[in-house]
Amino acid sequence: MDFRLDDEQRALRDAAHALAARHFDLATVGGREGAPVAAAAWRAVADLGLFSLLAAGEPGGAVEATVVLEQLGAQLASGPLRWTSLAVMFGPEAGAVRVTGVDADDAHRPYVIEHGAESDSLLVLRADGVERCPVDALASSTEGAPLDPLTPVTVVDDLPRGEPVGRAGDARRLRLAGAILAAAELVGVAQGALDTAAAYALEREQFGVPIGSFQAVKHLLADMYVRVELARSATYAAAAIFDDARAGDVATATSAAKLLAGEAGIANGRSAVQVLGGMGFTWAMLPHYFLKRSWILDAAFGTGDTHALAVSAALEHDMTNALPT
Amino acid sequence: VNLTYSDADERFRAALRAWLEAEVPRHGAPPPAGDWPARRAYDTDWQRKLHDAGYAGLHWPAAYGGRGLPVSQQLVYLEEYARANAPYISVNFVGMMHAGPTLVAEGTDEQRAFHLPRILRGESVWCQGFSEPSAGSDLASLRTRAVRRGDEYVVTGEKIWSTRAHVADYCELLVRTDRDAPKHRGITWLILDMHQRGVEVRPMKTIDGEHHFCEVFLDEARVPVSNRVGEENDGWRVTNVTLRFERGTAFAQHIITLRSQIRALVAVAMSTAGRDGGRAWNDVALRLHVGRLQAGVDALWRMTQRGIAEAERSGVPPASGSAVKLRYSELAQEIADLTLRTIGRPALAGAGEVAVCAARDYLWSLQYTIAAGTSQIQRNLVAERVLGMPRG
Numbered sequence: 001m002d003f004r005l006d007d008e009q010r011a012l013r014d015a016a017h018a019l020a021a022r023h024f025d026l027a028t029v030g031g032r033e034g035a036p037v038a039a040a041a042w043r044a045v046a047d048l049g050l051f052s053l054l055a056a057g058e059p060g061g062a063v064e065a066t067v068v069l070e071q072l073g074a075q076l077a078s079g080p081l082r083w084t085s086l087a088v089m090f091g092p093e094a095g096a097v098r099v100t101g102v103d104a105d106d107a108h109r110p111y112v113i114e115h116g117a118e119s120d121s122l123l124v125l126r127a128d129g130v131e132r133c134p135v136d137a138l139a140s141s142t143e144g145a146p147l148d149p150l151t152p153v154t155v156v157d158d159l160p161r162g163e164p165v166g167r168a169g170d171a172r173r174l175r176l177a178g179a180i181l182a183a184a185e186l187v188g189v190a191q192g193a194l195d196t197a198a199a200y201a202l203e204r205e206q207f208g209v210p211i212g213s214f215q216a217v218k219h220l221l222a223d224m225y226v227r228v229e230l231a232r233s234a235t236y237a238a239a240a241i242f243d244d245a246r247a248g249d250v251a252t253a254t255s256a257a258k259l260l261a262g263e264a265g266i267a268n269g270r271s272a273v274q275v276l277g278g279m280g281f282t283w284a285m286l287p288h289y290f291l292k293r294s295w296i297l298d299a300a301f302g303t304g305d306t307h308a309l310a311v312s313a314a315l316e317h318d319m320t321n322a323l324p325t
Numbered sequence: 326v327n328l329t330y331s332d333a334d335e336r337f338r339a340a341l342r343a344w345l346e347a348e349v350p351r352h353g354a355p356p357p358a359g360d361w362p363a364r365r366a367y368d369t370d371w372q373r374k375l376h377d378a379g380y381a382g383l384h385w386p387a388a389y390g391g392r393g394l395p396v397s398q399q400l401v402y403l404e405e406y407a408r409a410n411a412p413y414i415s416v417n418f419v420g421m422m423h424a425g426p427t428l429v430a431e432g433t434d435e436q437r438a439f440h441l442p443r444i445l446r447g448e449s450v451w452c453q454g455f456s457e458p459s460a461g462s463d464l465a466s467l468r469t470r471a472v473r474r475g476d477e478y479v480v481t482g483e484k485i486w487s488t489r490a491h492v493a494d495y496c497e498l499l500v501r502t503d504r505d506a507p508k509h510r511g512i513t514w515l516i517l518d519m520h521q522r523g524v525e526v527r528p529m530k531t532i533d534g535e536h537h538f539c540e541v542f543l544d545e546a547r548v549p550v551s552n553r554v555g556e557e558n559d560g561w562r563v564t565n566v567t568l569r570f571e572r573g574t575a576f577a578q579h580i581i582t583l584r585s586q587i588r589a590l591v592a593v594a595m596s597t598a599g600r601d602g603g604r605a606w607n608d609v610a611l612r613l614h615v616g617r618l619q620a621g622v623d624a625l626w627r628m629t630q631r632g633i634a635e636a637e638r639s640g641v642p643p644a645s646g647s648a649v650k651l652r653y654s655e656l657a658q659e660i661a662d663l664t665l666r667t668i669g670r671p672a673l674a675g676a677g678e679v680a681v682c683a684a685r686d687y688l689w690s691l692q693y694t695i696a697a698g699t700s701q702i703q704r705n706l707v708a709e710r711v712l713g714m715p716r717g
Contacts (some may be wrong), residue, residue, distance in 0.1 A: 001327060001328060001329065001331070001334060001396070001397035001628040001630075002326075002327045002397070002398060002634055003326060003327075003328060003627070003631045003633075003634045004631070004634045004635065005326060006326070006327075009326065014529075045337075047587050059549060064328050073609070082444030088398070095456035098326065110393075125430040151561075173351070187401045194712075198712050198713070198714070201714060202713070202714070202715075209715070209717075210714075210715055212708070212714040212715060213714065213715040213716070213717040214717060215701070215704075215705060215717060217714075218704060218705055218707075218708030218709070218710070218714050218717075219701070219704040219705075221707075221708050221712055221714065222648075222651070222703070222704035222705075222707035222712070223704070224710045225648060225708075225712060226648045226652055226707070227709050228652055229628060229645050229648050230621070230625065230628055230648075230652060232626070233621065233624055233625075233627035233628035233630075233631050234620070234624035234627055236326055236625075236627070236631075237328060237624075237627040237630075239326070240327070240328045241328060244328070244329055246329045247328035247329045248328065252623070255620065256619070256620035256622075256623045256624055259616070259617065259620045259626050260620055260621070304617075305613060307616070308612075308613045308614075308617045308620065309609070309612055309613060309616055310616070311615075311617075311619050311620050312591075312612040312613070312616035312619065313614045313616075315587070315588070315591060315615065315616075315619055316591065316595075316606070317590060319591055319595075321594070
């Protein structure tokens with residue numbers, strides 16, 4: 001029991017941080033709107049090893065993927081990072097191609113597929129299994145007008161049948177891993193929103209002093225910090241349990257992490273808009289990107305409500321099956 | 326990140342679980358609320374049992390009578406303790422969690438040799454004499470005076486919010502020894518013997534009708550100079566050793582207890598009628614709320630594990646301590662609030678044991694966001710000390 005990143009995990013985090021700062025510079029984020037991820041950036045992420053961390057048959061990897069995606073999330077990285085990271089669970093060729101995916105169980109129509117236009121391959125997650133097909137098998141797709149300008153989306157009414165690559169157990173495992181990776185990105189996004197708001201609060205002056213000296217602003221920032229630290233703790237724990245099932249109940253830990261990370265991302269994005277005031281309401285500043293990305297990620301692999309109900313169902317199950325003490 | 330326990334940890338868990346399963350029922354139910362002498366006896370007897378079984382002061386260094394166990398086993402202890410629904414630390418809290426660790430860090434050999442074994446064995450009960458009527462959040466403005474006369478300090482003043490002072494033997498007392506120095510530099514940390522003329526304790530009736538807290542009036546109370554901890558006028562630094570402890574690991578037991586409070590809430594919801602005449606638990610809004618609370622409590626426990634692991638390596642409490650305290654206190658209030666709502670009107674009429682407990686827990690929970698640094702002060706601390714905002 002030692003809830004700290006080990007030396008290798010810290011080194012990986014630092015490398016991911018440097019990579020994200022170089023290839024996904026927030027100062028020029030507007031230039032990435034609506035665009036596919038740059039080839040050099042994609043290659044750098046692949047070279048870091050993200051797309052092979054979750055390889056089938058290999059032990060561990062979820063904590064490492066979490067650490068990397070957190071750093072990429074903080075810089076609002078582009079491209080189908082999450083699904084390509086997951087795709088290696090179904091074959092070693094991943095990373096060479098860009099993979100996106102869709103949850104066929106989602107009750108909402110039409111289906112919304114992130115980064116569809118730039119992806120080569122599509123994973124279809126169904127209740128009873130996982131299928132793979134080329135993206136161009138999608139019939140009559142249209143490009144959506146995405147809420148998040150950094151996440152282009154494709155909209156389709158029907159999903160093609162693909163080649164089966166996994167059964168029901170694989171689908172469950174994919175769903176868990178996907179929720180953990182989305183939570184990891186959300187933790188990064190929530191941290192990025194906090195960093196943006198804190199930097200502005202130190203620099204912006206009103207009444208002759210930085211606005212960060214006002215308690216009303218301090219308290220907004222403190223709440224942002226509490227949310228991101230809670231979400232980070234829950235997400236690292238879920239990843240560690242995914243890697244080693246002896247450490248706890250992976251489904252509940254994953255639901256708790258996804259739920260809290262979604263709340264942290266959306267609430268921190270919202271708070272960053274508020275701390276930056278009128279400037280926070282403009283397209284030119286960063287807060288709206290964090291907020292919009294958070295909504296995309298919150299909707300991926302189960303919303304907060306879905307996971308809250310899963311946690312209370314697990315609690316009920318635990319209590320009704322517990323032996324009387 | 327390694328969240329699995331070693332074989333040695335699991336052996337420790339198995340032995341502890343067996344011991345708790347035998348001893349907790351044998352120790353019986355706590356005395357009725359309000360009977361403080363009986364409560365003291367109940368709590369100190371339990372502390373003695375913990376000590377004799379080798380479960381006292383797990384986090385204290387072995388050189389001072391503790392067990393010096395690895396942090397992993399401290400966590401196992403907290404998990405099993407909550408699982409067994411073992412007695413709350415109560416009157417032993419200040420001794421075990423504040424005064425004892427402060428003496429370990431800053432006391433003289435004589436002070437440690439006298440007090441630490443007594444705390445560990447449940448032979449002495451401590452209270453805290455920090456806050457004053459005009460020194461709350463601004464603790465350093467305290468005015469209780471100590472004047473040196475020969476080998477003694479003569480202490481006069483008024484303390485407030487001293488928890489369980491009516492059954493305490495010793496008080497960790499902050500006094501002003503230099504009125505001319507800047508406020509942080511004229512404070513001294515003393516060990517006050519509560520059993521003497523010049524110390525008058527008056528319990529205060531609080532919002533829940535109970536008497537947990539006291540006023541302590543000091544009229545020329547005597548403290549031998551040998552009972553000073555740290556140097557004269559260096560008490561603020563000594564105090565911060567204690568306060569940081571309070572914000573670091575001291576809430577771990579409270580946090581893990583929230584799990585059982587949520588389970589109690591679910592049990593109530595399963596056996597109480599809801600709005601539609603069915604069980605309250607059928608209400609999806611309630612299940613959403615409980616799911617969020619449970620996720621929050623789980624995450625808070627994980628955050629505590631992270632903080633303790635960091636503290637183990639660095640030797641100082643984690644920066645996240647204020648954040649843990651903030652979230653813990655608000656979650657505790659939300660759970661108490663939701664429980665009261667779920668029971669409904671019977672909770673307002675004191676109808677039945679569960680209803681009485683729920684009402685009392687709700688009212689008691691209101692102190693969580695006030696005691697040990699209000700939530701407003703904690704937010705200032707996070708913003709200034711962690712995020713680097715300027716002091717206003």
